[in-house]
Structures are given as C-alpha cells and as structure tokens.
Amino acid sequence: MPEVIFTGPAGRLEGRYHPAKQKNAPIAMVLHPHPQFRGSMNHPIVYQVYYAFVARGFSVLRFNFRGVGRSQGSFDHGTGELSDAAAALDWAQTINPEARACWVAGFSFGAWIGMQLLMRRPEVEGFISIAPEPNRYDFSFLAPCPSSGLIVHGEKDIVAPAKDVTTLVEKLKTQKGIVIDQHTIPGANHFFEDRMEPLMETVTDYLDMRLANIR
Known part of the structure; x- marks a missing residue:
C-alpha cells in the first residue's frame, strides 16, 4: 500500500494507492468524511471500503482532501474538495490508462463529493454512498443520476435522518435506467458504531452482485 503524493488544485495531495495486478482492472476511489470534524483517509469506514x-481486484486510491494530514491548502466548503477529487481521479487514470471502469465511494461529506463527481465524469459506472446528508447538503444536482449505485445509512442516524435519505433515494429511483439500491442498517448511528460488520457486509454483497453481473 504505497504512499503517494500527487498534484492537486491547491498544492500537493497525500494519498494511499493499491495497484491491481491486472492491467485493465477497474479503478476505485474512496472519499473521507468532513475535514473539519477529524475526517481523513484513515477513517475506519474509508479504510475498510478501500x-x-x-x-x-480494483486499483484503489484514498487520499486526504486539502488541509488534511500532509495535503496542502485549506478547507473550501466542498468546492475545492470536489476539485481535489477530480484531480485524484485524473491521477489514478493517468497511471491506469487501460482501466475498463471506475467507481467512487464516499462516507458522509465524502458521499456528497463523490456523487457530485459522478455527475461530471461519465466514466464513473458505480458508486457507494455511505450515510449521505441530504438534510445538510444540496443533492439537487442529481438530475438525473447517471450511474447505478448503493446508498446505505443507519436506522438511528440523527446527523442524517433516515427519512431524509429515503426522500433522496425516492427521487433518484424515478430516473430511467438507473437502479439505486438503498439499505438501512438496523440500530446504526451516523458512524456505524458497533454496526461496522453489517455495514461492510452490505457493501461487499453489493459489490459482488454488481461485479457478477458485469462478468
């Protein structure tokens, strides 16, 4: 799991990158939670999804947004962080020119950034959004949502209440040809304390289902 440094819009960005053995393996990028609330690429959920x-068999990148860890710059309320994510995907694609597909995953703030990125990048064919916060962030840009994906959240999440996430998912389900899988983890709060195992089972089951359909 080599440490990598690459150029972002506000200076260098620090990441961890795991190359796949296969040349044409798909790329995945995992985005961390809010930088001002101790979010980093080493968050346990980001680490496990990575x-x-x-x-x-993916080539996988996780990195610190600007101002976090050894990444340069300062917090930019989502605008700069979206640019960071685009630069990170550019970097991953540059060293994986034969990659056949791309996925984006994110937790909380990272889920919001990831879903904005997939609107801008048509090569993103799948996403995993963990505990998105439609009550806090504007998701109206998803019109229509261009990729199928998984939205998973906690039943007892008071940061992003389940009813708000369900409203978001219902809007997305109306888009033609796109399948949004929603899964609620019973008893889980926003950080999935004591519920990490069912969270990861949901994520891995979804990935296995999607990959089986592709192959």
Missing part, C-alpha cells in the same frame, strides 16, 4: 475494493 480494502473491500482491493480484495475484488
């Missing part, structure tokens, strides 16, 4: 992709 290795879920590694185990399935």
Whole structure:
C-alpha cells in the first residue's frame, strides 16, 4: 500500500494507492468524511471500503482532501474538495490508462463529493454512498443520476435522518435506467458504531452482485 503524493488544485495531495495486478482492472476511489470534524483517509469506514475494493481486484486510491494530514491548502466548503477529487481521479487514470471502469465511494461529506463527481465524469459506472446528508447538503444536482449505485445509512442516524435519505433515494429511483439500491442498517448511528460488520457486509454483497453481473 504505497504512499503517494500527487498534484492537486491547491498544492500537493497525500494519498494511499493499491495497484491491481491486472492491467485493465477497474479503478476505485474512496472519499473521507468532513475535514473539519477529524475526517481523513484513515477513517475506519474509508479504510475498510478501500480494502473491500482491493480484495475484488480494483486499483484503489484514498487520499486526504486539502488541509488534511500532509495535503496542502485549506478547507473550501466542498468546492475545492470536489476539485481535489477530480484531480485524484485524473491521477489514478493517468497511471491506469487501460482501466475498463471506475467507481467512487464516499462516507458522509465524502458521499456528497463523490456523487457530485459522478455527475461530471461519465466514466464513473458505480458508486457507494455511505450515510449521505441530504438534510445538510444540496443533492439537487442529481438530475438525473447517471450511474447505478448503493446508498446505505443507519436506522438511528440523527446527523442524517433516515427519512431524509429515503426522500433522496425516492427521487433518484424515478430516473430511467438507473437502479439505486438503498439499505438501512438496523440500530446504526451516523458512524456505524458497533454496526461496522453489517455495514461492510452490505457493501461487499453489493459489490459482488454488481461485479457478477458485469462478468
């Protein structure tokens, strides 16, 4: 799992990158939660999702948004962080020119950034959004949502209440040809404390289902 440094819009960005053994393996990028609330690429959920992709043969990147860890710059309320994510995907694609597909995953704030990125990048064919916050962030840009994906959240999440996430998912389900899988983890709060195992089972089951359909 080599440490990588690459150029972002506000200076260098620090990441961890795991190359796949296969040349044309798909790329996955995992985005961390809010930088001002101790979010980083080493968050346990980001770490676990990263290795879920590694185990399935992806070339996987996770990185620190501007101002986090050794990444340069300062917090930019989502605008700069979206640019960071675009630069990170550019970097991953540059070193994987034969990659056949791309996925984006994110947790909380990272889910919001990831879903904005998939609107801008048609090569993103799948996404995993963990505990998105439609009550806090504007998701109206998803019109229509261009990729199928998984939205998973906690039943007892008071940061992003389940009813708000369900409203978001219902809007997305109306888009033609796109399948949004929604899964609620019973008893889970926003951070999935004591519920990490069912969260990761949901994520890995979804990935296995999608990959089986592709192959």
